[in-house]
Amino acid sequence: MRHIIGILMENESGALSRVAGLFSARGYNIESLTVAPTDDPTLSRLTLVTSGSDEIVEQIVKQLNKLVDVVKLMDLTEYRHIEREMMMVKLRVGRDDRDEVKRLTDIFRGRIIDVSAATYVVELTGDSAKLDAFIEALRPFEVLEVVRSGVMGIARGDVALKI
Amino acid sequence: MRLSGGVRAPTLTTFTVAGDQTVELTGAEIFVRCLQEEGVDLIFGYPGGAVLHIYDALYKQDKVAHILVRHEQGAIHAAEGYAKSTDKPGVALVTSGPGATNAITGIADAYMDSVPLVVFTGQVPTHLIGNDAFQEVDTVGITRPCVKHNFLVKNVKELATVIKKAFYVATSGRPGPVVVDIPKDVTAHKAEFSYPKTIRMRSYNPTIKGHSGQIRKAIDLILTARQPIIYTGGGVILGRASKSLTDFTRLLGYPITNTLMGLGGYPATDKLNVGMLGMHGTYEANMAMHHADLVIAIGARFDDRVTGNIEKFCPYARIVHVDVDPSSISKNVKVDVPIVGQVDNVLKAMIKEIKADPRKPDAEALKAWWKQINEWRAMDCLKYDRESKLIKPQHVIESLWKATKGDAFVTSDVGQHQMWAAQFYRFDKPNRWINSGGLGTMGFGLPAAMGVQLAHPGATVACITGEASIQMCIQELSTCLQYQLPIKVVNLNNRYMGMVRQWQEFFYQGRYAMSYMDALPDFVMLAEAYGHVGMRIENPGDVEGALKEALKLKDRLVFMDFITDQSENVYPMIPAGAGQNEMILV
Numbered sequence A: 001m002r003h004i005i006g007i008l009m010e011n012e013s014g015a016l017s018r019v020a021g022l023f024s025a026r027g028y029n030i031e032s033l034t035v036a037p038t039d040d041p042t043l044s045r046l047t048l049v050t051s052g053s054d055e056i057v058e059q060i061v062k063q064l065n066k067l068v069d070v071v072k073l074m075d076l077t078e079y080r081h082i083e084r085e086m087m088m089v090k091l092r093v094g095r096d097d098r099d100e101v102k103r104l105t106d107i108f109r110g111r112i113i114d115v116s117a118a119t120y121v122v123e124l125t126g127d128s129a130k131l132d133a134f135i136e137a138l139r140p141f142e143v144l145e146v147v148r149s150g151v152m153g154i155a156r157g158d159v160a161l162k163i
Numbered sequence B: 001m002r003l004s005g006g007v008r009a010p011t012l013t014t015f016t017v018a019g020d021q022t023v024e025l026t027g028a029e030i031f032v033r034c035l036q037e038e039g040v041d042l043i044f045g046y047p048g049g050a051v052l053h054i055y056d057a058l059y060k061q062d063k064v065a066h067i068l069v070r071h072e073q074g075a076i077h078a079a080e081g082y083a084k085s086t087d088k089p090g091v092a093l094v095t096s097g098p099g100a101t102n103a104i105t106g107i108a109d110a111y112m113d114s115v116p117l118v119v120f121t122g123q124v125p126t127h128l129i130g131n132d133a134f135q136e137v138d139t140v141g142i143t144r145p146c147v148k149h150n151f152l153v154k155n156v157k158e159l160a161t162v163i164k165k166a167f168y169v170a171t172s173g174r175p176g177p178v179v180v181d182i183p184k185d186v187t188a189h190k191a192e193f194s195y196p197k198t199i200r201m202r203s204y205n206p207t208i209k210g211h212s213g214q215i216r217k218a219i220d221l222i223l224t225a226r227q228p229i230i231y232t233g234g235g236v237i238l239g240r241a242s243k244s245l246t247d248f249t250r251l252l253g254y255p256i257t258n259t260l261m262g263l264g265g266y267p268a269t270d271k272l273n274v275g276m277l278g279m280h281g282t283y284e285a286n287m288a289m290h291h292a293d294l295v296i297a298i299g300a301r302f303d304d305r306v307t308g309n310i311e312k313f314c315p316y317a318r319i320v321h322v323d324v325d326p327s328s329i330s331k332n333v334k335v336d337v338p339i340v341g342q343v344d345n346v347l348k349a350m351i352k353e354i355k356a357d358p359r360k361p362d363a364e365a366l367k368a369w370w371k372q373i374n375e376w377r378a379m380d381c382l383k384y385d386r387e388s389k390l391i392k393p394q395h396v397i398e399s400l401w402k403a404t405k406g407d408a409f410v411t412s413d414v415g416q417h418q419m420w421a422a423q424f425y426r427f428d429k430p431n432r433w434i435n436s437g438g439l440g441t442m443g444f445g446l447p448a449a450m451g452v453q454l455a456h457p458g459a460t461v462a463c464i465t466g467e468a469s470i471q472m473c474i475q476e477l478s479t480c481l482q483y484q485l486p487i488k489v490v491n492l493n494n495r496y497m498g499m500v501r502q503w504q505e506f507f508y509q510g511r512y513a514m515s516y517m518d519a520l521p522d523f524v525m526l527a528e529a530y531g532h533v534g535m536r537i538e539n540p541g542d543v544e545g546a547l548k549e550a551l552k553l554k555d556r557l558v559f560m561d562f563i564t565d566q567s568e569n570v571y572p573m574i575p576a577g578a579g580q581n582e583m584i585l586v
């Protein structure tokens, strides 16, 4: 099953490589991994998307907790939660394509954030499935670049991952 | 034993000037002061460019002795031997680049066996890091997968705190090696020195006490079991819990088995002990595990050498598992009652509960269970040919056990000799059996024995080895001379990488690819060349006498080269893929 794990980690150099190294050394899947400092600059927040059987995910959580720099973590899959991913897509748009791309972007509640004589950059935020669907919808056009942030997650309601 | 070498300058003692202002110290001086504050009396190391400031600071004091090894791998194994035989962490110091890479095998070894070590590595100056500078390697990167934690100290102001953290992390929770990488400029820069008395890390809080609800659940299973077995491991030794384990086991009267790493946690000669379990464990231990209805696992990690085929492991048993590391629990085998905590703490709590509980173990069931176990015991699975014209390796170990009254510290290398040592030297005390289990590092035995001997100057320390293993760190014979370490090396010389040969005999139809040790040195001459006493023993009748003579030489290292039966195999054995009830007996 797919799991999305939120992690608070000491914002030390090399922290990210400890997580990445753990996953490669133990052969766990990483679908995506995002990281950035939080409002408290000594802490980084990571969101990790992985998949595996219950036993494997149990080990993943234990192994992550065992990393000395990990302060706290939470398997968001166990809670009601929100997932968001951001994407930027650069497209080659001929004169005839512009209207259709604009229309699709609106339908997906995206924004065109850069325009040149021959290209658009579209920004879109949502869960991963929505981003996939947008890329699918863009198939008739010439996609030059896709940049995705990887998933970020947060629990709904009172539940919070904090120290 | 001589610990110091060379002339020493006066000790650096005063660090204050008029007005009681603290003078700033260099990183190198801070390093030395930190070791002193930690109560470190001995470190193992090898100098080089990146650590020269540190060596200079070491030279100017006399509280921390430094043992000069002949290869950095030896420094780490020696530190392991020191740590495994005492209740203190081992400390090593090596230079950057090749010094650090030579240390890696030892660090990985300590990681696998959870040995508390603090390893200091020199690093190129901070402004050169990342430049492919002379003798630069990414030590933090290389060691990351085989340390409990590591640090790169970028600022001299952090040095004391990082060292405090390193000792704390290495020795608490599930112990392990911690690497501290120190760039050369940091050892020259100055800062005010103060060593933190205590340290708190918000990201690191190992559990100590077991959950009381879990303990009660365990007691329910323990007091209602009909065919129980206690299975204990290195955690009992690491957690100094053998006294509590002994009380716990005797209170219940249940059979107990130890892993290779757990030997000595409960007296081997006691009748409740059914011996080691696993691939080369006893028939009775493995059969009892297979037929048990309750397995009480304590500080053991269900290693594949123990479980055999996991599908066939303990088919009838419920499992209680006490371990300080949650990731050891239900990793290989799903358990019914996990208890996270320090073994000693949990055992004491369990003993209290059991004593207060009106229920008692079912005496009838236990009697029948012991009857069954004693039938398995009667198979005498460790029997060997005592009439042989060739020296049997088992005979040598048994004789060593008798000659040392079972009270020596015994280190081992890796191979058949290691298994025979485990089977035939019966450890009644913890911290006496020092070997490499998890990584299985040939070359471990001799340097580990140095660490043990330095920690226990008057004690008998034997290193059981094979002609292949000993050559992997043979250079340490020179260290042994320098510090006059009277280790007794017992070389079970079968002219083969015996363990490899045995597998080739059993599983590759006797195609002995590269397992014959050709062109062996004359070990007697070799020992003498290093300044020690050498003996060659070729007849079974001479074994006892030679051991006695060697043990009499209290202040000399004696290298005993026993020419043993080449074709001997380690029995019994669970072949790969088989279950615990499918042992090959002789």
Ligand SMILES: Cc1cc2nc3c(=O)[nH]c(=O)nc-3n(C[C@H](O)[C@H](O)[C@H](O)COP(=O)(O)OP(=O)(O)OC[C@H]3O[C@@H](n4cnc5c(N)ncnc54)[C@H](O)[C@@H]3O)c2cc1C
Binding pocket: B112, B113, B114, B173, B174, B175, B232, B233, B234, B235, B236, B238, B239, B240, B258, B259, B260, B261, B262, B276, B277, B278, B279, B280, B281, B298, B299, B300, B301, B302, B303, B305, B306, B322, B323, B324, B325, B328, B341, B342, B343, B344, B414, B415, B418, B419, B436, B437, B438, B439, B440, B441, B499
């Ligand atoms: C050639 C060869 C053959 C081998 N054959 C065998 C064999 O037949 N049988 C065998 O048993 N082994 C054998 N081994 C060794 C095997 O590879 C493992 O190293 C060993 O089985 C592991 O022992 P352990 O389970 O006691 O764990 P250890 O590696 O000693 O781990 C200790 C466990 O205790 C926990 N712990 C540590 N401190 C505490 C504490 N204070 N409180 C609570 N828990 C704590 C740790 O978290 C860990 O889970 C062999 C090795 C070699 C090289």
Ligand SMILES: Cc1ncc(C[n+]2csc(CCOP(=O)(O)OP(=O)(O)O)c2C)c(N)n1
Binding pocket: B413, B414, B415, B416, B417, B418, B440, B441, B442, B443, B465, B466, B467, B468, B469, B470, B492, B494, B496, B497, B498, B499, B500
């Ligand atoms: C560094 C290292 N390399 C290879 C091995 C694989 N190995 C395990 S046992 C063994 C043979 C050991 O031979 P010896 O020291 O003579 O002991 P014996 O088995 O003959 O008693 C080998 C090569 C190992 N454990 N460690």
Ligand SMILES: [Mg+2]
Binding pocket: B415, B466, B467, B468, B492, B493, B494, B495, B496, B497, B498
């Ligand atoms: Mg051999």
